[in-house]
Every structure is written in structure tokens, then in C-alpha cells.
Amino acid sequence: MAAARVPAALLITTCRIVDVFTQVRMDGPRAVGEGKIVGWGKGYEGREVVDAQGGIAMPGLTDGPVHIDSSSPTPPQFPHTTLPFATTTISADPPDISHISDLVSTPSPVALTPARPLHVTPLLHHRP
Numbered sequence: 001m002a003a004a005r006v007p008a009a010l011l012i013t014t015c016r017i018v019d020v021f022t023q024v025r026m027d028g029p030r031a032v033g034e035g036k037i038v039g040w041g042k043g044y045e046g047r048e049v050v051d052a053q054g055g056i057a058m059p060g061l062t063d064g065p066v067h068i069d070s071s072s073p074t075p076p077q078f079p080h081t082t083l084p085f086a087t088t089t090i091s092a093d094p095p096d097i098s099h100i101s102d103l104v105s106t107p108s109p110v111a112l113t114p115a116r117p118l119h120v121t122p123l124l125h126h127r128p
Contacts, residue, residue, distance in 0.1 A: 008033045011046025018058040030057060060088025065123045068092050079118040091123040 008031035017026050017040065030037050031044035063082070068090075073081050082090065 007045040007047050008038055009047055011044055011049045012052050012057065013049060014054055015052035016054065016056045018056055020059060025056075058086065061086050062089040062091065063087045064091025064121075066090040066092050083118060088117060089119040089121065091121050094122050 010032040012030040012032065015028070015030050017030060017037070018024075019026065026040060028041050029044060031039040031046060068078060071078065071081075078090075082088075
């Protein structure tokens, strides 16, 4: 895939990508395999091709610590307030998760956002 010898799972054309580390924007097609960008530029093929129509692709952002129990939206509404701003992962305190466990069938962070592309991870504290 990365060497363009095997077609990527997905080829995104007419796309701009933002490198949030270098703060550089790169134009051109992107080859995606196993959920990761494996290459960009000419010479790639994809089993599926999507025209991004000049859209911008960037990595999802992580926000933490997030206090879900004291936020304005309810846990099921929470992804609708974060995803439009490119936040795809949040880290929440386990006590916050347990405070709202009566709203879900299990106190698992994953259960807070069923069938939504928001990842919820427990925030672990180190105490010497």
C-alpha cells in the first residue's frame, strides 16, 4: 500500500490535508489503508475512490479531562456538540463516568456513545 504497489482500501481525491504538527497544508490525493493515511500524491490507486471536492482532512482532536456529568448536554447528546469541532476522542474521569452510569446499562465509557464515532477513554491519575 504505502509503496503504491497494492491498491489502497480508499483513495481520497481533490483533498487538502492539514498536518497539525508542522502546520502545513498539503494538496493532492490521499491513500488510506487500515484506517490510516499510507501515502499521498500521484501514483496511488484505491479499491474505493471518494472525491473530497476540495475539502480538508485532518486528524481528530482529543480533549481531556472532560467532565461529562457536569456538561450541559446529556451523555447521548455529547457527541453532537464535540464532533462538529473535530473532537473525536475525550478522556473522562472514572468517577464522572460512574455518576452517570444510571443513564446507561453499564458504566463503561464506550457505552456512553453507542453507535457514534466519539471515542471515550478513562482518564487515569498517577498518585505516588
